[in-house]
Amino acid sequence: MGRFRVVGVGPGDPELITLKAARLIESADVVAYHQGVGKSSNARRIASGLFPDGVLEEVLQYPVTTGVVDHPGGYDGAMSDFYDDCERRVGAHLEAARDVVLLAEGDPLFYGSAMYLHDRLSSRFDTAVVPGVPAFVAATATAGIPLVRHTDVLTVLPGTLPVPELARRLADTDAAIIMKLGRTFPGVRDALEQAGRLDGALYVERASMAEERYLPVADVDPASVPYFSLIVVPGDTKPLPVVEVRRGTRSLEVTPAAEVLVVGLGPGPDAWLTPEASDALAEVGHVIGYAPYVDRVPQRAGLQRHASGNTVEVDRARLALDLALAGEKVAVVSGGDAGVFGMASAVFEAAEAPEYAAVSIRVLPGVSAVQAVAARAGAPVGADFAVVSLSDRLKPWDVVEKRVRAIAEADLVMAVYNPRSRSRTTQVADLQQILLEHRAPETVVVVGRDIGRAEESLTVTTLADLDPESIDMKCLLIIGASSTRVTPTGQVWTPRFVL
Incomplete structure (x- = not known):
């Protein structure tokens, strides 16, 4: 079997290829690389000066460059078929005992296509990855600006994120790199403005290449933005919180409508x-x-x-x-x-x-969460009910227990917040035992988890069958009164009247 090497060739300047990457390229039997439809491979351009005489070149040309494609499985289906074909072609060289070097721009495992072939072939062949200089490292060097200092947090973001999500993440981080521009640039610019990060954000195009350029994002013509570009948002540009008040001072001028x-x-x-x-x-x-x-x-x-x-x-x-x-x-x-x-x-x-x-x-x-869980269940809090938190962070457990016993003795429906956490693992079981002293084992219990979110679940069980180990902080419990009922369709309700 041949050896499979996935090699990062850096952002564009051939002199940024590592010594290890150069050695492997110079000794390869086959050099493979991706390229777009009607385009030449940028990875090949960077590394071609190292190709040995007689090397076989395997061109892995993408079938499409956008999400619009005439394929029964859509864009994802077309790309899956493409990588199946790439696996077959590269695998054939390896099975023929040829050493294959797959070139990747920047770093192979950083938003690179090479990772998909690595995933498919690494379990069958001798495989190794050679890291490369990522484009954003070259971009900051090109501009000569520090990206992060001290405890700054760096976030790398794809420009393909929805604008509101991109804006939120930009507002919450100290420094950011935004990749995958091109057609996404107008939305990225909007997100930077919404996050208050447009000032100081730098656009870098073709970093380390002869055609490289950089300028403020605010000055960029959206029609001129190629895929080989990115945005650097240095940590120094994050606005500092506006807090000018010093508590306890006498000279403070208070805003009348504070x-x-x-x-x-x-x-x-x-x-x-x-x-x-x-x-x-x-x-x-x-x-x-x-x-x-x-x-x-x-x-x-x-x-x-x-x-x-x-x-x-x-x-x-x-x-x-x-x-x-x-x-x-x-x-x-x-x-x-x-x-x-x-x-x-x-x-x-x-x-x-x-x-x-x-x-x-x-x-x-x-x-409220109790309203949301109750609505999903039916009408379990349609009569008198009490709400209690099992957290003993701000009150001792004996106070919680005293209140739970009082609610149980009063035969009230009980909504339970904060039932369990990583450090509080026994309270639900303790609650169950206390209630069983006053309530029948068949008392209805509703367990709502992540109600209102995509992963929500609702379970209707009984007090005796409640599994404390299945409860976590994402849950809210509603424990019925003696009058709480379950309809034939599984909905839970508590009558307004008392018999």
Whole structure:
């Protein structure tokens, strides 16, 4: 069998080919490379000076260059057939004991076509990958600009992402590289503007090649953008948060209309975001919250995002209050309803400090998780019900247990938030045992997981059959009262009357 080598030849300048890549190319029996329809291979152009006399060249020409194709399986079907053919052709050389070098522009495993042949052939033949200089490294060298410093986070993004998603990711990272331009450039430029990252973003074309050029993205003619181009967004260009308030100072000039909005985003789907909340988010200059909730707010020009972890609620609230005192329009966001185990209480807690006396707080309701799960199940909370969190992070477990027993003795439907986490693994089993002291084993239990999202599931079971090990933080439980019923079609409801 021949040996299969996938070799990165760098971004364009032949002098950026590594010594190892050059040695393998010079000793190859077969050199394979991809090229577009009606085009010559850029990888071949870079490495052709190293081809040995008599080397066989295997040209792997793409059947299409866009997503429009006359194939029963569409674009994906056409490309799958193409890679099947590439596998057969390259595999035939290897089976004939010829060493094959597959050329790849930049680095082979960085948005490269070479990886697909590597995936198909590496299990059958002696295979190795030689890394190459990626195009974005050459681009930053061309422009002579630092990309990241110290603790900056670098994100590499394909320009083919939807504009709102691209804008969100650009707003949330320190530095970015945007690949795959060409026809996507107008949308990429819009995303940069929405994220507030257009100023300082640099367009680099054909980095390290003789035709290379670079200029500010704002100055680029969209009609002139080839595929061999990318955008560099240095970490130094990320806007710093506007927080000019120093708590406790006497000289602070407070904005008369200082206000913090606390916004419930609902359980997930955009359709469950209220028009009031949507309008408010379109007006504020800052959004603050737990990172997955901040991610759900569309990015737009002028919006600054302040995402943080899940256990710093009061710190988030203080940041919002400080921004409001500085005259900024700010919203604190929560999933579901902000007033149900959400950020509203944390904001009021932080606002008790005297320096925030001039800040008003306005809470905008959202669809709560219990409402969403109940609606999916039918009408399990159609009568009196209680809501409890099993988290003992802010209250001791004996308080949770006391409240659960009181709810059980009162024969109320119970909605259970925060049932389990990686560090809290026994509470659901403890809850089950407490309830079985007061409720029949056949008591109806609804388990809603990720309700409203693509991966949602709803399970109707009984108190005796509930499996605590199947529950996680993505779940909300509704435990029925003695009167809660299940219809022949599996829907759950609780009568309004008491017999």
